[in-house]
Amino acid sequence: MLVKQFRCLHSSSCICTNGHLNETVIYLVFQQLNWNPRLIAAVSCVCKWFEDVARRVLWKEFCRTRAPKMMLDLQSSGSHSVDGNWKVLGKLLIYCSGCYQGGLVKNMSIPGHFVYRTRFSRTSGKSFLLPQCRTDILYVSDPCEHLDQGDEGDIGFFRGVFKSFAGSKVRKMLIDRNAELHPKEVCPYCRAKMWNMLQANMIPRSARNRLGAYEDRVEYFVCLNGHLLGVCTLLPLTDSEDVSEVE
Numbered sequence: 001m002l003v004k005q006f007r008c009l010h011s012s013s014c015i016c017t018n019g020h021l022n023e024t025v026i027y028l029v030f031q032q033l034n035w036n037p038r039l040i041a042a043v044s045c046v047c048k049w050f051e052d053v054a055r056r057v058l059w060k061e062f063c064r065t066r067a068p069k070m071m072l073d074l075q076s077s078g079s080h081s082v083d084g085n086w087k088v089l090g091k092l093l094i095y096c097s098g099c100y101q102g103g104l105v106k107n108m109s110i111p112g113h114f115v116y117r118t119r120f121s122r123t124s125g126k127s128f129l130l131p132q133c134r135t136d137i138l139y140v141s142d143p144c145e146h147l148d149q150g151d152e153g154d155i156g157f158f159r160g161v162f163k164s165f166a167g168s169k170v171r172k173m174l175i176d177r178n179a180e181l182h183p184k185e186v187c188p189y190c191r192a193k194m195w196n197m198l199q200a201n202m203i204p205r206s207a208r209n210r211l212g213a214y215e216d217r218v219e220y221f222v223c224l225n226g227h228l229l230g231v232c233t234l235l236p237l238t239d240s241e242d243v244s245e246v247e
C-alpha cells in the first residue's frame with residue numbers, strides 16, 4: 001500500500017486543481033477497477049501529475065496483476081524495474097500492433113487493436129532463439145490470428161520481450177554480425193529502432209514449428225530495448241497439427 005504523499009504537480013489548466021487527490025486514493029480507486037487499462041490511459045492524459053502516477057504506479061500494478069509470474073521474472077535482474085517501462089510493458093501485454101502499408105510488413109495494412117487476453121510463454125520463447133542463444137530468457141505470445149488477411153491465408157502477429165536484453169546473447173550476436181537497424185521503422189511499444197532477425201539470419205526453424213507457420217513466412221524484429229515483434233502466415237490447422245507431431 002502506498003502512503004507517500006507527493007507534491008502536487010497539477011498544472012494551472014488541470015481540471016483537478018481544486019482537489020487534493022493523492023496517490024493513495026488513486027491507488028485504491030484503481031485497485032477497485034482492477035487496474036483497467038483504458039481508464040489508466042485516460043487518466044494519464046489529464047495532467048502531468050496523473051501521467052506520473054500512471055507511469056510509476058498504475059501501469060506497474062496492471063502488469064503485476066495480469067502477468068504476475070512473468071513480471072516477477074523480468075524484474076528479478078534489473079532492466080525492466082526502471083520507472084517508465086511499466087507503461088511499455090503494459091501495452092505489450094494487451095496491444096497487438098498490426099501493421100500498415102509500406103511499414104515492416106510491406107504489402108499489408110492491418111489495424112492495431114487491444115487484445116482481451118494473451119498468453120506469454122518463456123518456453124515458447126526458446127523456440128525463437130538460435131541454439132547458441134538459448135540461455136537468454138525471452139517471453140513470446142501466442143500468435144494473434146487475423147483470418148484471411150494474407151494472400152495465402154491467415155496472418156499471425158506475435159510479440160515478446162527479453163529479460164535483461166542488454167546482457168543477452170542475441171544482442172551480442174546482432175552486434176557481432178553487424179546487423180543493420182531498420183532505417184525508419186521503430187518499435188510500436190517503446191519507439192526504439194529495430195533489428196530485422198530474418199536479415200540477420202537468426203530465425204531458427206523451431207520458430208516456424210512453434211507458430212505453425214509456413215517456413216518462409218516467419219519474420220520478426222527485435223528493438224534496442226528487447227521487445228520482439230513478429231508476423232507469420234499460419235498453416236491451415238490440420239497441417240500445423242502434423243507439424244507439431246513431427247517436432
Ligand SMILES: [Zn+2]
Nearest residue numbers: 096144145157
Ligand atoms: Zn492482432
Ligand SMILES: [Zn+2]
Nearest residue numbers: 187190223227
Ligand atoms: Zn521496444
